[in-house]
Amino acid sequence: MTPVPKGRPTFCFIDLEALRWNYQQVRKKVGPGVKVLSVVKANAYGHGAGEIAKTLEDEGSDAFGVATLEEGINLRKVGIKSPVLALAGFYPEQFDELLQNKLTPAICEPEVLRHLERLARSRNVSVKFHLKVDTGMGRIGFIPSEIDSWLPELGKLKALKLEGVYSHFSEMEGVERSYSQKQVELFGQVLRRLHSAGYDAPLIHMAKSAGVIAFPSSHFTMVRPGLMLYGIQPSPEMVKQVTLRPVLTWKTCILQLKRVPKGSSISYGQTFKTGRESLIGTLPLGYADGYHRLLSNRGVVLVRGKRAPIVGRVCMDLTMIDVTDIRDAKQGDEVVLLGKQGREIISADEMALWADTISYEILTSISARVPRTYYSSKEE
Ligand SMILES: Cc1ncc(COP(=O)(O)O)c(C=O)c1O
Structure with missing residues (x-):
């Protein structure tokens, strides 16, 4: 385990x-x-x-x-x-x-x-x-x-x-x-x-x-x-030449979940306003963890095997997601930022696209504040 x-x-x-x-x-x-x-x-x-x-x-x-x-x-x-x-x-x-x-x-x-x-x-x-x-x-x-x-x-x-x-x-x-x-x-x-x-x-x-x-x-x-x-993979063209297994999965959990009315603004600068009554989850991570601010209103995370968008600006220590369309989403639910959940995957390359950068920068930016924990999938 x-x-x-x-x-x-x-x-x-x-x-x-x-x-x-x-x-x-x-x-x-x-x-x-x-x-x-x-x-x-x-x-x-x-x-x-x-x-x-x-x-x-x-x-x-x-x-x-x-x-x-x-x-x-x-x-x-x-x-x-x-x-x-x-x-x-x-x-x-x-x-x-x-x-x-x-x-x-x-x-x-x-x-x-x-x-x-x-x-x-x-x-x-x-x-x-x-x-x-x-x-x-x-x-x-x-x-x-x-x-x-x-x-x-x-x-x-x-x-x-x-x-x-x-x-x-x-x-x-x-x-x-x-x-x-x-x-x-x-x-x-x-x-x-x-x-x-x-x-x-x-x-x-x-x-x-x-x-x-x-x-x-x-x-x-x-x-x-x-x-x-x-x-x-260094490039998508090389996928057929070698099978590689991603080593890192980056996770968090929903810290707080709240229902907000249509027209509510989310995060600094009111860059996102809810277009309907929405269920907004707050995640305990931000750009000080290496979660790029460029992911504001662009990134996506996985909750209950489904994609949920980042809404509003990524803050230093907290980030908001819209889980209105995710059935049974609850406070404490596991959230995958990078890696696999159910049948869905977010790769470092995909995150890099959202943040206008490359996978190298995504990985090397994950800050020292995020503990790394080691395991061997062979033992699972
Ligand atoms: C001098 C040098 N050699 C090798 C590498 C490894 O490159 P890659 O991660 O693309 O395999 C790097 C990476 O930046 C490098 O700077």
């Missing part, structure tokens, strides 16, 4: 069995010869990095990707032993924490590389690093035409060891793949140039979830999936 937390009934259920299933789909896609670095940055896309990483490590994940050093330190605190790569930039003043926690930095600037080399030599330690190549994303990384200025820098390294070279796709969720193809080609050119200069890093990686599913030529020696581990 799924445990139900006490107190305010707004919480996320995280199904670790679904997570294991999704990880195995990655494994099947890439085969045994390719390593999997599971991306657990931003608190494992809102799912809770500690429990997610422990489960994935147990399932066989070879490494983990975080954004910041602090996220890496948190993984060590919960006992993660596998390599952890800090993907979103490294700051030399964090060098001691990097060493103490055996984290791997991604390097994008020759100056940072030189600085790190000096620090490692002064401490008489050897440090592995990954080099980030910008093949078309236009954010961190060196651009392929700068490779000749990097080669002499790599030649001077004694304390630093080049363990990985990687790049990131800018867009490959759509059907059109020519830009991604160009990115893979540019990456290949950099790898060949490094190889001819005698640098063969064991870990070469580029594929995020969409690459894992639909672009085998981007698998190289390691892949970096995030979204698909959490059971979300």
